[in-house]
Amino acid sequence: MLNKVDIDMRVDALGLVGPNGAGKSTLLNIVAGIVKPDEGEIFFSGEKVTGLHTWNLVKMGLVKTNQIPHPFRTLTVKENVEVLSQRRKGKNKGTVEILQITGLEEFENFYPSALPFGYLKRLELARALACNPNTILLDEPLGGLSPHEAVSMVETLKKLKESGIKLVVVEHRLSELFTLVEEVVALDRGVKIFQGKPEKFSSDPAVASAYMG
Amino acid sequence: MKYAGLIYVIGIIIASVLISFFVASPFLTLSLTLATIYMGLALAWDFSSGLTGYMNFGVQFFFGIGAFFTGYLYYAYRLPITFTLFADFALGFLAGILFAIPTLRLRGPFFTLLSLLLPYIAASFILSFWTILGLPTIGYYHIASLASSPFRQLVYLSFFDAVIVTLLYLLYRSHFGLVLRGIRDDEETISNLGINTFKFKALAFSIATGIMAFVGGAYASVNTFAGVDSFGLTFLLFPMLIAVVGGTKRILGSVPSSYLTIIISQYLNLVIGSATLIVFSIIAIVLVIITQQGFLQAILRSRVRAR
Numbered sequence: 379m380l381n382k383v384d385i386d387m388r389v390d391a392l393g394l395v396g397p398n399g400a401g402k403s404t405l406l407n408i409v410a411g412i413v414k415p416d417e418g419e420i421f422f423s424g425e426k427v428t429g430l431h432t433w434n435l436v437k438m439g440l441v442k443t444n445q446i447p448h449p450f451r452t453l454t455v456k457e458n459v460e461v462l463s464q465r466r467k468g469k470n471k472g473t474v475e476i477l478q479i480t481g482l483e484e485f486e487n488f489y490p491s492a493l494p495f496g497y498l499k500r501l502e503l504a505r506a507l508a509c510n511p512n513t514i515l516l517d518e519p520l521g522g523l524s525p526h527e528a529v530s531m532v533e534t535l536k537k538l539k540e541s542g543i544k545l546v547v548v549e550h551r552l553s554e555l556f557t558l559v560e561e562v563v564a565l566d567r568g569v570k571i572f573q574g575k576p577e578k579f580s581s582d583p584a585v586a587s588a589y590m591g
Numbered sequence: 592m593k594y595a596g597l598i599y600v601i602g603i604i605i606a607s608v609l610i611s612f613f614v615a616s617p618f619l620t621l622s623l624t625l626a627t628i629y630m631g632l633a634l635a636w637d638f639s640s641g642l643t644g645y646m647n648f649g650v651q652f653f654f655g656i657g658a659f660f661t662g663y664l665y666y667a668y669r670l671p672i673t674f675t676l677f678a679d680f681a682l683g684f685l686a687g688i689l690f691a692i693p694t695l696r697l698r699g700p701f702f703t704l705l706s707l708l709l710p711y712i713a714a715s716f717i718l719s720f721w722t723i724l725g726l727p728t729i730g731y732y733h734i735a736s737l738a739s740s741p742f743r744q745l746v747y748l749s750f751f752d753a754v755i756v757t758l759l760y761l762l763y764r765s766h767f768g769l770v771l772r773g774i775r776d777d778e779e780t781i782s783n784l785g786i787n788t789f790k791f792k793a794l795a796f797s798i799a800t801g802i803m804a805f806v807g808g809a810y811a812s813v814n815t816f817a818g819v820d821s822f823g824l825t826f827l828l829f830p831m832l833i834a835v836v837g838g839t840k841r842i843l844g845s846v847p848s849s850y851l852t853i854i855i856s857q858y859l860n861l862v863i864g865s866a867t868l869i870v871f872s873i874i875a876i877v878l879v880i881i882t883q884q885g886f887l888q889a890i891l892r893s894r895v896r897a898r
Contacts, residue, residue: 412783436785450776453769461773462784463766509785 380404381568382418391535391545393559393576395552397588400565402548403445406515409546410442411435422513439512443505445521445548447498449490456486458501462508471507480504480534496527503534513544520551528554552579564588597760600846604749604756607850611745620741622857623850624813627748630849631755631806632830634842638759639799641839642768643792644775645695649706650830652713653683653800655821657807659717662731662817672735676751676808683804687797695792710822717819730818737812744813751809755802756846762798763842771795772840828868829853832875 380401385392394402407413409420411432420428422440435441450458459473477483480500485493490501499519506514519535520528532554539545539558549555556562556576564572564579566588572579579585592598611620632650640647657679664675690709694702721729738744762768770791773781782788811817833852837844852871859867 410783432783433785433787441784444780448777448780450773450781452776453772457769457772460766461769461781462786505784 379568380408380415380565383565383568383570385563385570385573387544387546387561389560391539391547391559391561393555393562394546394548394565395550395555395562395579396565396571399567400588401568402565403517404568405565406442406517406546406548410440410515412442436509436511439510440515441506441509441511441513442515443502443517443519445517447490447495447502449493449498449501449505451490454487454489455482455493455501455504458490459504459508462505471510473508476504476507479507479537481530496523496531499523499527499531500534503531507538511543513546514538516545516547518548518550520549520554532558593764594760596843597757600756600843601753603847603850604753608746608749611742617741618857619854620745622854624741624745624748625857626849626853627745627752628806628810628813629826629829629833629853630752630845631748631809632803632826633833633837633845633849634752634755634759635799635802635806636830637834637837637839637842637845638763638802639795641834641841642763642771642775643795645792645796646703647706647796647799648703648827649690649709650803651822651824651826652706652709653686653803654807654810654826655710655713655819656686657683657804658811658817658821659731659807660804661808661811662734665734666727666731672737672808672812676805676812679808680801680805683807684797684801686804687800688793690800691793691796695789695796710827714819714822730816731811732816734811734815734817736815737809748809748813751805752846756842759798759802760842767791767794775840825868828872829856832871835875836878 383401383405394405396402404413408415409422411427411430411434414429418428419426422435422438425438427435427438427440450461453461456473456477459476463473471479474483477486480503482497482500482504485497490498493501499522503514503516503519516535520531523531528551535545535547535558545558547555547559556579559576562572562574562576562579563570564582564585566584571584571588572582574582607623607626611623632654636647636650639645660679660682661672661675664670664678665672670678690706694705697705717724717726718729736744738747770781770786770788773786774788774791778788807821810821829852833848834845836852837846837848856867856871859870863870
């Protein structure tokens, strides 16, 4: 349950952290239109989007990835991306380009059941890119990855940020996350307890209390 | 080759016409004609229900309204049958949209249950109100035949089926078909990734119901009669059986499967009569258990493995 969480994103990459049950994924689901809030408003690109369905938000450029990958198991990797191809005004990334960006080009004709877990996470990212977003909400993109895989994923996300895509990243792996984001928001039991630069995160008393008890 | 499968099945359709021509057996021609009718229904059913996973048990409703609409248009206005068939498609498409709008939003089995009720409502309505509706009797008699001879009817119906299978297969291979497969796989996820699943389901459903009504009109013209038997369970069970035997979700399997199923059933009918449907239903259940991808698909795959 979230309680009067007020966040204004003015950076290219925002980290969202907190202990388990803090409400991080709930917040992402509300912003993505998957869950309707009981009260409060959500603004995206200056427009009020509270209560809009996910497909309207995707058209506006806001996409969310799943914490646990949910690939379409009866479709190949390439089809998983192609099925979500959106035609919006402006430049659209093609399937081949998306597979190259996410490192999946050699798996394009594989079915998801044949992919290692790390590549399923990349497939989640690829599907989000197929929607031609300007903002991606990433729910634990590094969860379950080896240290090497996590570093590689962070490099991919940095390239996306440099290409102009804004990122909101829920993560528990703080050392990797802080190399990517410019600002961090911390939640604890549904309440925002910190918003500021990553380097000030650990020294904040409210953060220390939430994580250490 | 990308469309090799489509070319094969069109070849099968052409071959059936040629076999009818050279064998020149009225019973065989009739059986092949029936096969083309059921083929159209099976293709339509597989396209909407097989691809999306939303089971439509009201095939015979849309089939029946197509038959009756052809009867009505011919009886009231003496319109040519080729025109009435396209009018049937339009009616079936519209009826599909009207049914889909309230029902496709329902979760669980409610769509399937409601679709099951449709043909019974229609048949009861006609039986109760045929005098008020202005029907000459509980149906339309002496509808103009599609062609001057049974063989020509087979040619026309085979042509229609070739067009139907081509259009549906092209749709299946398109982005539209990919989305339908994604909906069957995980509708919630594909919806959360920006696809308006209702729009795709409704369109697939309506294209299918339009084809079902088209086929119903063709059947009425072949029989020169449109009656409440057009709403019978046979026009649900056999198309589903054909799609299952041929392998659902793949469209093309229904073509050879329809010839196999209907010709065998026609000859079996001579021997065991109305028990034919029971026998085929048991065979279908066994086939689904043994070969989940369909009997014909299983044969094709075993031959590929053997090579």
